Amino acid sequence: MKVVVCVKQIPDPADPGALDPETRTLRRNVKLILDESDSYGVEMALQLVDAAGEGSVHLVSMVPNDEVSGLRTALAMGADSATLISDEVLAGSDALGTSRVLAAAIERAEPDLVLAATESSDGYTGVVPAQVAELLGLPSVTFAKEIAVEGSAATVRRQTEAGADLVECPLPAVVSVTAGVVEPRYPSFRGIMQAKNKPVDQLKIADLGIAAERVGWAGAGQEITDVAEAPERAAGEVVVDEGDAHERIVAFLDELKVI
């Protein structure tokens, strides 16, 4: 079984940088790391391949520079190989442009199953997995809490407003995984050493037969017209607990007439 996992390298959320005043998008010239949201898809893929007793986990990612450190993290967890579409024309891509590139790279890998996070931690559009599925002509199940593969079908427990749906889906298919449903393994020292020699195939969009005007700034069907500071919320009273802070909370709730 071949599982492709879409992963994204993002600025460290602890130090996300700023909007570039020229382009009004996130500056990407800071150090990039593996989006923590993607570690669940990688872990899920490793577990599914383990359960199947055979197979491989292949990563697909894109970036406007040649950053690979986030990919190495996922390879150190145990993924076997990666395709990185690294091309400066990708800068400024919207979700649909991103999906076009990922879909083209995934198609070449001929996977049985494609996993992704439900949304990235930085852009968080939440539409890429289903866009990729539509571009590939595949069924999709988003917001998976559990996945089991048997033969050429997957059974997925999908998060819903009311609770969960149990969905049967023929493979190949695209499934997005919610955070927290598996415990991502920490890369072992051996894993980190091995990751350095695992194959990372670096491609340009021309290698995928995609025209430059379909991605990046040129292909984005949207533009930012204004960036403004949001009104700030003022801080209120701060009390250091001396064993009786709960009384202050009760009084506050009383004032608000909610108890």
Place this chain on the structure above:
Amino acid sequence: MALDKIWVFCEAGDDGVATITLEMLAKAREVAGTVEVFCGGDGAACAAELGDHGVTAVHATGDLDGRMKGVSVASAVAAAISDGGVVAPDAILLGTTYDGRDVAARLSVKLDVSVLSNVVDLRLDGDRLVGVEPVFGGTLNVTSRFTGGGPDIWLVRPKSFEPAAVGGSPAEVVDLPVPDLGSTGGAVVQDRFTEESEGPKLDEAAIVVSGGRGLGAAEAYSLIEGLAKQLGAAPGASRAIVDAGWVPYSYQVGQTGKVVKPTVYIACGISGATQHLVGMKGSKNIIAINKDSEAPIFAVADLGIVGDVHKVLPKLTEALESR
């Protein structure tokens, strides 16, 4: 100048039309001459309520027989537009929900148009909409517009607008046939489970009590549940403890989770990462309990308690019990 026509993706709630749908309808009426909805399911059942909210037509697929809503509804809308069965709307609004995102994503590929996600406000700029999206924990508001051909697809965050009934006759129900989905239609729902949770829903509760990493361990989440029960509040969570698997994703408040705007939000052991703040700083009153006096959550709290949640919460719950 207003838009000619807007379509809103209609979802069902516990009791009729979902609140997010009614919220979007209120905004849609402000900016467009004609407001219609489309839905994956039965249109007749909600035609009266939708009419009351200013909707003139419900384009409904009828029962989907377990097929996934995203691909079914998106395929039906795209087919109706390309067949000329309906005149394409200028804009399509969908909620940032599990199904709303699926429909928007599939539809954007089918119509080859961009999607703008997470908008919390929409307004007219000339004859087209612009949308506002909060970034960096809501410290910056980014306004965007579409540059390509329409229809413009907007994914709207819940709680962005106030629903308002305007009184209108029931909406006309129009058949929205789902075409053959081919290879994209293989996924089928076999069974549906309802997670019974006590008390109010997270996004509707007047009081929300949320827990974060400061609880220390999954077992300590019972402190949150105990207080929530006592207050008739909904329990919530920061991303950190959802990622850690302590509570399910459906509990998550934040950028990648639910947006809440309760009368009182009580953040317990939550440091206040930007990811979390964007989901709760619209709350009317915020109480924060955290050991670290430097925690960013205190910058938005009306009442901040510098203290240990393991000590404060049991006493607070007990004090409320004895009232």
